[in-house]
Amino acid sequence: MAYYLTSFHPFLAAIIICLVFLPLHFSPIQGNTNEGFSINLIRKTSPKIFPQRLRGLSAISRTPQSPISAYLGEYLMEISIGTPPVKVYGIADTGSDLTWTQCVPCNNCYKQLNPMFDPQKSSSYSNIPCNSNLCHELNTGVCSPQKQCNYTYGYADDSMTQGALSQETVTLTSTTGESVPLKGIVFGCGHNNTGTFNDHEMGIIGLGGGPVSLISQIGSSFGGKMFSQCLVPFHTDVSVSSRMSFGKASKVSGNGVVSTPLVAKDDKTLYFVTLLGISVGNTYLHYNGSSNTVEKGNMILDSGTPPTMLPTQFYDQVVAQVKNQVKMKPIVDDPGLGSQLCYRTKNNLNGPMLTAHFEGADVTLAPIQTFIPPKDGVFCLAFTNISTDVGIYGNFVQSNFLIGFDLEAKMVSFKPTDCTKNK
Template sequence: MDGTPRGRHGTAATLLTWERKKSGAAATTVLQLKHHSFTATPDEPAARDRYLRRLLAADEARANSLQLHNNNRAAASTTQSRSAEVPLTSGISFQTLNYVTTLGLGGSSGSAATNLTVIVDTGSDLTWVQCKPCSVCYAQRDPLFDPAGSATYAAVRCNASACAASLKAATGTPGSCATTGASNEKCYYALAYGDGSFSRGVLATDTLALGGARLDGFVFGCGLSNRGLFGGTAGLMGLGRTELSLVSQTASRYGGVFSYCLPATTSGDASGSLSLGGDASSYRNTTPVAYTRMIADPAQPPFYFLNVTGAAVGGTPVSAAGLGASNVLIDSGTVITRLAPSVYRAVRAEFTRQFGAAGYQAAPGFSILDTCYDLTGHDEVKVPLLTLRLEGGADVTVDATGMLFVVRKDGSQVCLAMASLSYEDQTPIIGNYQQKNKRVVYDTAGSRLGFADEDCSYV
């Protein structure tokens, strides 16, 4: 066995085949989401082991930071009062398991915008990139954005509404000024993540280029001091829900609707898509889009929540105390899905019962993944699929490529790609690994989330 899994659609269980190495309405904008090959990871087992452990540790830090963010937001609330489409790619070659796309900043009619690769994140609001002159910056693939080279760049001033209430809603902290009371000075932002990552710099506006569309006066963070788990990307695209998110800033053009299709293929030539706007003509879904209610939490304004009312593994329903709980977070920036302990135990038990009955040999756990198998010698395996029943009756079945995480390329260590939260009262998270080969539609105007099966690997 070698390479990566390919799934054939099914609702209960599906055959997962392994590709062997070979020799050779409103306006809509579509951006590309490419999936870089896992061959970008080290081939040597020990090096690959260290590499994947580092990436999964980063994902665990991300999940923990969301729990901390949620707790902090809730505590603060209690204290105060009771269609553009762009390419979307896996960030594996950028040392991150998140998905990345390219946006442009600056330029004018006589000069091109600066293209920057950024992480696509539905759990953040403020879009930011590293900028010159950068006092503290991590290494990135693209050249740093230079505000001095853009004729349309302007710093947001301290007396602007974006510097106060809007920035506080987006980041948890209002903007600051170098001199107290000097309202016409530059507005500085400070964005801190619960895992210790941060971005600090000047809140600014410039022309944003998305595919062939250009949007003037886009508010973003020009990061002058940045540290954290951002790999070699230039920054982050915030697709959250507050005023400063890209979704809100472009609502007059795209109607507050966006969708993505995350690619599962490991081919570096293939890509998924990020569509801004409600025009479904660019979708390639093979099933109708089924919608469920989008839930907002005033204590956690950036995030998108939904209700999960039931679950089944391989067509067999599972029961657990944690099923039916409200406010399950769907997040493009978290990789591995986290389930409440009672739900995870039930899902794992049914998965291992069905998978074990097929005679597959157990293997040691890996990092946060505790249920692994040795599939050496099997060119294809029958994988029980997880189905989530959502409020309103919509069923979402995880694609076969989202059920197993390949640790060893020879198939000797392949793990159930889900993990347990520490406590029942923590927020469950549906991560991007389980969203592959789905068209996921975020309709903020209609307060609904949609799901459909789709082959997201466009060559």
């Protein structure tokens, strides 16, 4: 679901939509072979259920890949669906599982620039029958009059998608120009979709850890459930792209890599890690500041949420220390900026370096990752507060890092990288 951040939204109005994709419903899938691949991002199993394996992959000699570019605070992933393939641009979202796109006929849909996917024009499209194990697994899976499985997938801000749970061929392109068809991918063909989506977003690509996510569906086909991303910074020209990779070829290694454990919780979708504290310059601030005990899994890594969201007490401490170290007066006379910490400057803000101290991994953040220009001559701290004890590590601070998610080893790795040059 798209989730508006009330304290952050005022200064980003009409610039970004802050999306926290926290899914309410999900179900399983699986596949098999042994290569890695990359797919387009452009700036959200049981063998008994899915006996059909992914085919046509063994001949791929190189890792498939395609660009990833920044667009309005989100990252749009390009995949092709159907036969013949139709390009779909969906929000790349590590905070949800279901991959879906708007489909013809669309009874209640938001406006999109590109044509909607028409399942009747695809020879590889099939509806999942309501007597299948997958439909029974879905809490909201219900039978249509045609005995097909209909789904409802909700998000935390009451955004949702409703439609037919289906299977299709998803096609990617390798570095050698070869097509990589992945047959039998389960996705949502959305006929009723509401929420805070712009007209470039044709749906959501679910990259969470749950059983119905794209990662879980194709993981065993490429050597394991692993993927890596390199997000270009906010306001990067859309013609400048990077990439996102999947499978064992996506492993992040080399000089400068630091890693932190993924923390298992009841919610299998979200990627929980442990943040011990944040340093502003040389000043260390303990997470939450209330005790010396830090709860394991207190931060969610979410590519679908632009700002970093911290528990209010901790957020207030970070803001106070940033104010103390920036030798300029904050903006206090611009109601359009809300309560955010912002400064007027013609050049990039010369603010302090921040270090996120994860368990076993110190990740140093430059001002380009922590201060965002919502308009010319203004830079604002890209953090906001949240009323829960669990925070969200948003995509602004994830930019310019090659970040590897290894669901097999249960680790996340960070490598400082100029993502504008990571072709």
